Amino acid sequence: MSRDFASNLLPIYREMLGFSMTKLNGQTNIYDIVKKEKLDVVNKPISEAHGLPNECYNNIEYTKIERKKLFEDKWVVVGVASSIPKPGDAKPFDLLGIPLILLRNKKNQVKVYHNVCSHRGYKILQKKCYIKNVIRCPYHSWSYNLDGELVATPHLGGMDKHESKDFDKSLSGLKEVRSFIWLDMIIVNISNNEVPFEKYIKPLKDRWSKFWPEKDQKLIKHSNDLGYFKLKAKCNWKFAIENYCESYHLPWVHPGLNSYSKISDHYHIQGLPNRFAGQGTVVYNPRLKGKNKFPCFPNWPKNKINIAEYVALFPNVMMGVHKDHYYAYWLEPVNHQLTIEHMEIYYVGNEAANSKKFKNLRKQNLKLWYNVQYEDVHIIEGMQEGRNSPSYNGGNFSPVMDNPTHHFHKWVATNIV
Ligand code: FES
Ligand SMILES: [Fe+2]
CATH class of the missing domain: 3.90.380.10 (Naphthalene 1,2-dioxygenase Alpha Subunit; Chain A, domain 1)
Structure with missing residues (x-):
């Protein structure tokens, strides 16, 4: 059997076996999980509509799409500012598995960062704490200040050489998440795609x-x-x-x-x-x-x-x-x-x-x-x-x-x- 012929048959086999089909770019298509008719009927006038189908509540593949479309792409609450009242207060929060850091910097601003070290990807902050100066990654001790800047990289250029001309620290800070405080709520838009929150909430x-x-x-x-x-x-x-x-x-x-x-x-x-x-x-x-x-x-x-x-x-x-x-x-x-x-x-x-x-x-x-x-x-x-x-x-x-x-x-x- 030629390779091309086999790859043409693959989607048919998958369907026969009940696997969800995937797009070429690897993203699962929502209509492979929930039939289009079942979502369309939700949008009908209320006397003809049905509610969301069961898949929206008990299907794990659906939830992966939901995390992207309804959480990462929207303005979402991840905590309240009064839970980190003093400069240096920080806590981790996982949004459907996405690790985040909520902290208050020295200028008394609440900031949200992705909770992942830019070196080898360790989840840096494990529990609520007070940070005096830097957030230190426990793995190789790379350290970030409260504005997310990478400020220390021990032995990065070899023993006792903490810098390297081939490494620009300013490109490896923590990744900030777009955030807004409203009524004490810390509200984030992870994909940075929504309209400004002031407009969204108007x-x-x-x-x-x-x-x-x-x-x-x-x-x-x-x-x-x-x-x-x-x-x-x-x-x-x-x-x-x-x-x-x-x-x-x-x-x-x-x-x-x-x-x-x-x-x-x-x-x-x-x-x-x-x-x-x-x-x-x-x-x-x-x-x-x-x-x-x-x-x-x-x-x-x-x-x-x-x-x-x-x-x-x-x-x-x-x-x-x-x-x-x-x-x-x-x-x-x-x-x-x-x-x-x-x-x-x-x-x-x-x-x-x-x-x-x-x-x-x-x-x-x-x-x-x-x-x-x-x-x-x-x-x-x-x-x-x-x-x-x-x-x-x-x-x-x-x-x-x-x-x-x-x-x-x-x-x-x-x-x-
Ligand atoms: S993974 Fe954080 S310092 Fe290496
Ligand atoms: Fe109630």
Whole structure:
């Protein structure tokens, strides 16, 4: 058999054997994993649409494409600036396996670098630490300053010769990742291809400027003692987002929350261009005990005082905006069926966020959100299990109650191709 003839048959054999076909450039084509019709139907009007198919939740090859298209190519949350508060603070973070370093340099700027040594590729930073001057790679001790510049290369030119005329250190610094800080979130665009973040976020900022003007947003302070928890969800990260977008499940999944903010008090939010979706309530009024009350954002209009909005900014952060606190609940997708959810809670000014006077209220508020999010974890894990059913076609939406969730499914179906 000639070599040419054999290579012509190879794709046919592969298909017969059930292997996924690959393009000549080695990249897997999304339509080799998910049939085009299954993605196209997601984008139909809601009464005719189905949701994303099972492959988007349980196929490892699909997840590799998703990492590129929905994470590397988008603006994505990888942490919060207040978790590295002092110059020299640094921590590693892996985004679906991509190793990153988050640090604060001597100019007090938050920087994100690829966590890989430019010498032989060792993952340099293994755990959270304070860096006085340099990040030193444990393998051959090449060292980088907090601006990512390679500043020391021991014995590079032979014993006791730390330089070489054939080696230009300035070309071997750490590779910086494009990043932006908004509402304390560290947001990165790894492929450096998206529109500037200020432009990307403008539709949501404009929406919130009516009751949460920018000068009020600058007042948020992370609570150091009672402002963080994390939950592990044995499911795909998308379930957390699509569940967050709708209030349809309130009466059955969150009876406590539903007692003061009923399903009928909610309205839908669908961002245009399609980058966010969620819901709002007109009766945010939690029953926290005690004589103190949290201070409110000073410019929040009196006639909107009981409005709260819950918006998922795609792909991986769910925000909650209230008159007296804000939270960012961001997702760390570990793999296609494991997600860590990080809750970061903020109050209006340092006294509300950190003083003894408000500690009891902060404790109650943290508990309230922990319970609500914990209730959701059980639901989204059950959805992962349901996706093992070959009979499930992605689902049929309620034409009235599921609009924001459909909005998110459309975002995925459009951006994955
Ligand atoms: S791999 Fe880092 S110094 Fe060699
Ligand atoms: Fe929920």
